[in-house]
Amino acid sequence: QKLSKRDGVRIDRNQDIERLWQFYQSYKKRYKVDDIQKQEQRWRESGAFSGQFG
Secondary structure (H helix, E strand, C coil): CCEEEECCEEEECCCHHHHHHHHHHHHHHHCCHHHHHHHHHHHHHHCCCCCCCC
C-alpha cells in the first residue's frame, strides 16, 4: 500500500525503503558497526572472545 493515513492525512510510503536504508547507513557509520564486527571477529578467531556471557 503506497498511501497510508495518519490523523486523517495521507502519507506517501514510496520513499520508506530509501529512507530506512539511508538511516541504516548513517547509523552504521556513526556507531562504527563495521569496525566493531571486525574486532569481534578477530577476537573470536584468536579465542579471546567466545560470544557467551555468564
